[in-house]
Amino acid sequence: MRRCFATLLCGALALATLGCSQDDPPKQAAGPRQDFVADSPVGGPALSLRLSSKSATSLTLQIVGSGIAETSGVAYRLSYDAAVLSYSAQRVGAGFSAVGDTVAAAKESRPGLLVGAVGVQGLGTLKAQDVVLAEVDFALPGKGQTRVDFVPGRSAALDAQSAPLPGVSLLGGSLTVR
Amino acid sequence: MLLPAGALAVPAPRWLDSMTPTPVVPPPVPLPAGALRTLATSPVNVTSIAYDLTLDPTTGAASGTVTVELGSPTVAITGLLLYMDPGLAVTAASSSTGGATTSVDDAWGYRYVSVSLAQPAPSGSAASVTIDFSGTLACPDQQGRQSCSMQQELSYALQGSALPGVYDQFQVGGFNAWPAERALTLRTPVGVSAVASGELTSESTEAGMLVRKWTTPGYASAGGYLVVLGQLETSPIAGGSLPSSVVYAKSMPNFTAKMGSWMGSILPFVDAQAGAPLPYPQLSVVKLPAGQGFPGTAGHGITLLSESYGGYGDAYFEETLAHEHAHQWWGVLVSPSDVGVTRLLTEGLATQTQVHYAARLLDGDARERFLSRRLREHQMLLRYHTNPAELPALVVASPQLAPADSVGHTVWAYIKSSATLEHLRAAIGDAAYAELLVKYAAKCQMAACATADFTAVAEQVSGESLTAFMSQWVYATNYPELRLSFSEQPAAEGVEVTLQVSGAEGLEVPLALLVTLETGEVLRRRVTLPKTGEAVSFQVPSAVRSVRPSARHDAVIWSRSAQDGDVDFDGEVDGFDLLYCARTVGMNTGLYQEGGEGLWQMNLDFDPRCDGVFDGQMTTADLGGIFAAFGSLREPKP
Incomplete structure (x- = not known):
């Protein structure tokens, strides 16, 4: 039902087609318009950003794990233009919550640089096949344009021993606020 | 009263649960000053000890003769002291200078026989003392171990039981006292198999008895002196540099094939470590049945280990066998004369050998990770299960100052010793350390050497003075709590890294550093922190992500980042720190955990750096420091 509503809303507001191409298209209220264009999948395991919702004054990005056989958490840094984006809050995604107790932290250490983490507390892992890990x-x-990127070397999905999983692509996206 | 002969061994299984103490000498009686003096300080030379023993393992009936040849260039020989099984009685005593009298005192499960010569042998002359004994071995409990065990399948007699141990008139003796040649003639009923320390020289039948003779060259050794007999089978070991076999009770073949296979790897590993093959005509590796009086030891040409260690998993059994076999070099052939006051170069080297044997198939970062985790056992035992401030230095002033309690002694002799050697190994580098062991073995094999000789060789191969190292960590105890931070400046060729360290003032601290570049490449750099606390600098090709001391120092050097909450030494507090520690929530440092690893079944994933409260229990409270500082970053790079 929620998906249907969102689809209708998306069509009615004639959002950019790329922004509507997601399974769970964003909602848009009246006012400034935002277009988030996610980087194209490259195949193989990946951490990617996906637009979850947006309003005139905010938006929510999801950190999505794809093709990751086993992960205990995600440590990440996101970089962006502080004139366009400013961090507000983080929530643990449903994937980790289903595993057990979770741990999370996030802080905008500098304007335009968010340091964050979500994961399992204690032993436990998650198979991340298109799973939302954090919001x-x-x-x-x-207004303006900005890339939203994972900082390489400082962002990774972690394995059962909390070591970075090799070969996981980091996919950000481009945001335009008009 | 004096201590019975000690034995090289491994930590006894389940030290806290059982009454089995560590397999060194039993808890001592108060020793007179100067007791257990070393080779260098005894004015008496015992040149040979010969046994002629008749033993029936089915009954424990024993009779025999021990003949001791001794003399001194400076003092008259007035007597000696024997210790043996309390079931044996002296039936005659004589000496080359005339008669001899004896007096007996029973204590700690041993019979001590004082022998006084009727006519002292003048200084500069030699004397021969012969004692006849007979009886039935009692094999009592001796402070948690037994010097003998008479069972149908596999019996044994250590020195101090049917093979009387010897002290001289100055109460110098036990192990490592003098380079006495030893000879054993063993007479058993036909059908009884036997192996013993020494080299088998003959086997015959006389008067309906099997007669075997062994000799051991004269050199000071901490090795055990013993005989194993019963219904034994042997299984050859392939792959060694000398004829070797696993010896076991015929009816108890379990683990035999595995032990033989493992020895096929252990023999060349230990040969390579010492830089030479074992100089024996053959080697016996005896599998002791579980719970049979002592857990293991090593002597000239014989290595023994209890199958009790099989209860801790094959991997741990195998590395424990490597430990015990390493004693062929580190204790038997190369035996420091100061072994009465230190276990650094016996148990310490053997324990270090077992850890590196376990890591033998790994290299590079994988080896570093394995060692870091494996050595957590050392770190936790030192920091959580003993009071590091109370454990004495690794070389004590007298034997009485070594820890006498089971836990304290084990951690001191095995864990603290090997942790300190690992600290040294990391400090001078693996290549130099490997050269050190080869040269130390060559110099000190069957020779009178002490810890100082090891140090001299270490300085030679490393090209560095180790005076500070030895004085800070071998002859004294220091556990500096370092706090490290680093900064970078562009240099002519790459980047100059400046490492600032607090907490080591007054100490000279050599450190092996792991420097992770922003590219992910891990470089190794060695530095020595000066006593003044000044920063040290080094160059690397490109920008640096983290600088951390090798975890192989961790049991001795308690290093942390100067940034609270930063556990991976990148100077920042981020998700990697949080998730690494969050994973360990629920873990603790307890012994004998279900799923635990090694002899003490500990959780080696527990990282004390995450234990913010430092109580040995990882809870969410321990994450408080990380949460409080989360997001703290270093200044952007220039």
């Missing part, structure tokens, strides 16, 4: 809310302080 991150941002405020939109101003």
Whole structure:
């Protein structure tokens, strides 16, 4: 039902087609328009960003794990233009919550740099096949364009021993706020 | 009263649950000053000890003669002291200088026989003392171990039982006292198999008895002196540099094939470590039945280990066998004369050998990770299960100052010793350390050497003075709590890294550093932190992500990042720190955990750096420091 509603809303507001191509298209209220274009999948395991929802003053990006056989958590840093995005809040995705107790933290250490983590507390792993691992809310302080990227070397899905999993692609996206 | 002969061994299984103490000498009686003096300080030379023993393992009936040849260039020989099984009685005593009298005192499960010569042998002359004995071996419990066990399938007699141990008139003796040649003539009923320390020289039948003779060259050794007999089978070991076999009770073949297979790897590993093959005509590896009086030992040409260690998993059994066999070099052939006051170069080297044997198939970062985790056992035992401030230095002033309690002694002799050797190994580098062991073995094989000789060789191969190292960590105890931070500056060729360390003031601290570049490449750098606490610098090709001391120092050097909450030494507190520690929530440092590893079944995933409260229990409270500092980053790179 929620998906149907979102689809209708998306069509009615004539959002950019790329932004509507997701399974769970965003909602858009009146006011400034935002287009988030996720990087194209490259095949293989990946951490990617997906637009979850947006409003005139905020948007939510999901950190999605794909093709990851076993992960205990995600440590990440996201970089972006602080004039366009400002961190508000983070929530653990349903994937990790289903495993057991979770742990999470996030802080905008510098304008335009978010340091975050979500994962399992104690022993436990998750098979991440198109699973939402975290949701991150941002405020939109101003108009403009920005890349939203995972910082390489500082972002990784971790294995059962909390070591970075090799070969996991990091896929960000481009945001335009008009 | 004096201590019976000690034995090289491995930590006894389940030290806290059982009454089995560590397999060194039983808890001592108060020793007179100067007791257990070393080879260098005894004015008496015992040149040979010869046994002629008739033993029936089915009954424990024993009779025999021990003849001791001794003399001194400076003092008159007035007597000696024997210790033996309390079931044996002295039936005659004589000496080359005339008669001899004896007096007996029973204590700690041993019979001590004081022998006084009627006529002292003048200084500069030699004397021969012969004692006849007979009886039935009682094999009593001796502070948690037994010097003998008479069972149908597999019996044994250590020195101090049917093979009387010897002290000289100055109460110098037990192990490592003098380079006495030894000879054993063993007479058993036909059908009884036997192996013993020494080299088998003959086997015959006389008067309806099987007669075997062994000799051991004269050199000071901490090795055990013993005989094993019963209904024994042998299984040849392939792959060694000398004829070797596993010896076991015929009716108890379990583990035999595995032990033989493992020895096929252990023999060349230990040969390579010492840089030479074992100088024996043959080697016996005896599998002791579980719970049979002592857990293992090693002597000239014989290695023994209890199958009790099989209860801890094959991997641990195998590395424990490597430990015991390593004693062929580190204790038997190369035996420090100061072994009465230190176990650094016997148990310490053997324990280090077992760890590196376990890591033998790994290299590079995988080896470093394995060692870091494996050595957590050392770190936790030192920091959580004993009071490091109370454990004495690795070389004590007198034997009485070594820890006497089971836990304390085990951690001191095995864990603290090997942790300190690993600290040294990391400090001077694996290549230099390997050269050190080869040269130390060559110099000190069957020779009178002490810890100082090991140090001298270490300085030679490393090209560095180890005076500070030895004085800080061998002859004294220090557990510096370092806090490290680093900064980078562009240099002519790459980046100059400056490492600032607090907590080591007054100590000279050599460290092997793992420097992770932003590219992910891990470089190794060795530095020595000066006593002044000044920063040290080194160059690397490109920007640096983290600088951390090798975890192989961890049991001795308690290093942490200067940034609270940063456990991976990148100077920042981020998701890698949080998730690494979050994984360990629920873990603890307890012994004998279900699913635990090694002899003490500990959880080696427990990382004390995550234990913010430092109580040995990982809870969410321990994550508080990480949460509080989460997101703290270093200044952006120039």
